[in-house]
Amino acid sequence: xxxxxxxxxxxxxxxxxxxxxxxxxxxxxxxxxxxxxxxxxxxxxxxxxxxxxxxxxxxxxxxxxxxxxxxxxxxxxxxxxxxxxxxxxxxxxxxxxxxxxxxxxxxxxxxxxxxxxxxxxxxxxxxxxxxxxxxxxxxxxxxxxxxxxxxxxxxxxxxxxxxxxxxxxxxxxxxxxxxxxxxxxxxxxxxxxxxxxxxxxxxxxxxxxxxxxxxxxxxxxxxxxxxxxxxxxxxxxxxxxxxxxxxxxxxxxxxxxxxxxxxxxxxxxxxxxxxxxxxxxxxxxxxxxxxxxxxxxxxxxxxxxxxxx
Amino acid sequence: xxxxxxxxxxxxxxxxxxxxxxxxxxxxxxxxxxxxxxxxxxxxxxxxxxxxxxxxxxxxxxxxxxxxxxxxxxxxxxxxxxxxxxxxxxxxxxxxxxxxxxxxxxxxxxxxxxxxxxxxxxxxxxxxxxxxxxxxxxxxxxxxxxxxxxxxxxxxxxxxxxxxxxxxxxxxxxxxxxxxxxxxxxxxxxxxxxxxxxxxxxxxxxxxxxxxxxxxxxxxxxxxxxxxxxxxxxxxxxxxxxxxxxxxxxxxxxxxxxxxxxxxx
Numbered sequence: 001x002x003x004x005x006x007x008x009x010x011x012x013x014x015x016x017x018x019x020x021x022x023x024x025x026x027x028x029x030x031x032x033x034x035x036x037x038x039x040x041x042x043x044x045x046x047x048x049x050x051x052x053x054x055x056x057x058x059x060x061x062x063x064x065x066x067x068x069x070x071x072x073x074x075x076x077x078x079x080x081x082x083x084x085x086x087x088x089x090x091x092x093x094x095x096x097x098x099x100x101x102x103x104x105x106x107x108x109x110x111x112x113x114x115x116x117x118x119x120x121x122x123x124x125x126x127x128x129x130x131x132x133x134x135x136x137x138x139x140x141x142x143x144x145x146x147x148x149x150x151x152x153x154x155x156x157x158x159x160x161x162x163x164x165x166x167x168x169x170x171x172x173x174x175x176x177x178x179x180x181x182x183x184x185x186x187x188x189x190x191x192x193x194x195x196x197x198x199x200x201x202x203x204x205x206x207x208x209x210x211x212x213x214x215x216x217x218x219x220x221x222x223x224x225x226x227x228x229x230x231x232x233x234x235x236x237x238x239x240x241x242x243x244x245x246x247x248x249x250x251x252x253x254x255x256x257x258x259x260x261x262x263x264x265x266x267x268x269x270x271x272x273x274x275x276x277x278x279x280x281x282x283x284x285x286x287x288x289x290x291x292x293x294x295x296x297x298x299x300x301x302x303x304x305x306x307x308x309x
Numbered sequence: 310x311x312x313x314x315x316x317x318x319x320x321x322x323x324x325x326x327x328x329x330x331x332x333x334x335x336x337x338x339x340x341x342x343x344x345x346x347x348x349x350x351x352x353x354x355x356x357x358x359x360x361x362x363x364x365x366x367x368x369x370x371x372x373x374x375x376x377x378x379x380x381x382x383x384x385x386x387x388x389x390x391x392x393x394x395x396x397x398x399x400x401x402x403x404x405x406x407x408x409x410x411x412x413x414x415x416x417x418x419x420x421x422x423x424x425x426x427x428x429x430x431x432x433x434x435x436x437x438x439x440x441x442x443x444x445x446x447x448x449x450x451x452x453x454x455x456x457x458x459x460x461x462x463x464x465x466x467x468x469x470x471x472x473x474x475x476x477x478x479x480x481x482x483x484x485x486x487x488x489x490x491x492x493x494x495x496x497x498x499x500x501x502x503x504x505x506x507x508x509x510x511x512x513x514x515x516x517x518x519x520x521x522x523x524x525x526x527x528x529x530x531x532x533x534x535x536x537x538x539x540x541x542x543x544x545x546x547x548x549x550x551x552x553x554x555x556x557x558x559x560x561x562x563x564x565x566x567x568x569x570x571x572x573x574x
Contacts (some may be wrong), residue, residue, distance in 0.1 A: 116383065190420035196482070197376065198433035198487055199410035208436065213423050 022215040024287030051280030070126040083244035087254035093163025093230040103176030111184035112206045138238030141167040162250035176225040176288040183217025220297040227293035322574035335389035344370045346545040357522045359536035367545040368525045376412040377405040412491040415483035419476035433487040454482035474505025494524040
């Protein structure tokens with residue numbers, strides 16, 4: 001049997017221990033930084049939950065979720081959130097109609113057709129576009145897009161869903177394109193080569209091999225784009241209006257969940273009243289919807305990764 | 310006539326076999342650096358031709374020139390001519406898509422599409438406007454690739470669920486479904502275990518009845534086992550090209566002898 005040496009050279013020197021202490025300290029500080037962001041998120045959720053709970057002691061959850069009249073600040077007061085949900089849905093659908101086809105097409109061009117040179121320029125440009133402050137998009141909607149729509153449809157209201165949808169679509173377009181591009185490029189080169197070797201054209205390879213193989217990544221990017229459109233605030237506050245309304249006419253003024261929260265936060269609603277607590281209830285709903293969509297997107301992406309790794 | 314010895318008959322048949330591919334003075338460059346240097350050789354019909362040589366000698370580059378797969382690599386330049394049945398495949402008016410329909414390819418790593426077994430094989434014919442009986446074509450191709458027994462009851466399951474060796478035979482079936490004249494194989498067994506390798510080698514013997522096969526391999530035993538002709542490349546130049554027996558037993562060049570006897574490589 002091997003003898004354990006009593007004078008273990010590996011344990012010699014106090015310097016080793018000092019070194020270890022410093023390592024531990026650094027690790028602890030880094031952990032604190034990481035923990036801080038989790039803590040912040042948790043506190044936000046806690047406040048949301050608490051304030052929403054207070055709200056729901058006054059107003060029934062069912063009345064809130066199924067009511068079709070949202071007039072918390074006017075008499076007779078009514079707390080049916082559906083008009084705000086409908087407003088948000090209208091923006092999301094409109095924005096998706098722009099962002100999904102154009103974003104996917106740009107991604108296909110970038111990933112499959114563009115030369116390395118073109119790509120080197122276009123990809124960073126896309127990412128810069130994603131960094132434009134959203135308030136700029138809001139003014140763009142009001143001062144440029146709305147007059148344009150009004151020129152075609154004279155019945156257009158100054159604040160309208162169409163204009164906001166269009167700019168939100170443009171706003172989430174770079175993200176959609178960039179995420180789709182990542183998904184397409186994650187398809188192994190060997191699949192493209194295999195398809196080309198069977199006498200496929202570039203278009204056939206893209207449409208019938210690469211796109212199906214990247215489908216879950218592409219779908220996930222659509223969900224993330226929609227989730228981003230749901231949470232979008234500035235542009236819809238500026239351009240879509242402040243009229244909670246269930247309408248399918250995109251030329252009318254509406255109000256989204258986010259725009260309502262802005263309206264009440266900026267107004268003189270007294271803290272602690274039911275009117276004030278409505279924003280937490282709406283925020284909690286908004287949070288639940290976007291969280292759900294992000295979870296779906298990540299699930300879909302995780303399945304996609306399993307196939308290739 | 311009937312006084313010919315067996316080996317005479319073999320030599321004669323090789324010489325008389327029509328060349329399917331004629332490589333004439335081909336030089337291929339990546340940027341400035343030549344990867345293939347003035348190579349000329351003729352690949353006869355219904356034979357297995359092996360291209361061997363040390364890593365980086367350009368054997369894959371040469372093989373990929375036969376179906377214009379090098380077109381996808383930026384900055385690749387080619388001089389010389391490659392004739393398929395007498396026609397220049399690099400002529401201006403030739404569509405590389407047409408070349409690849411006639412000259413199929415099997416890659417180093419099995420690369421089935423993430424689709425069902427059936428769809429993998431049916432894919433080539435269906436994009437190329439095949440109007441006959443697709444199911445019969447798929448079955449025939451899978452049978453020829455010696456895979457039918459193993460997959461006939463699960464044609465609609467994912468091809469990714471097959472083993473590596475089965476995937477590679479599926480890729481061969483996929484290439485066969487296009488009914489090509491030539492099948493290029495780029496180290497088709499390098500990612501496979503010995504049993505799967507043996508199956509693919511057996512398959513190649515059967516396939517040469519109908520198809521012309523060109524195989525790149527770094528495995529000299531494999532070249533000796535399966536091929537009729539062997540080309541030995543070194544540093545992008547063709548050192549020796551001839552009957553496999555002769556190249557392995559009576560090489561004309563010292564470098565070939567050193568390589569096939571394992572002195573380097």
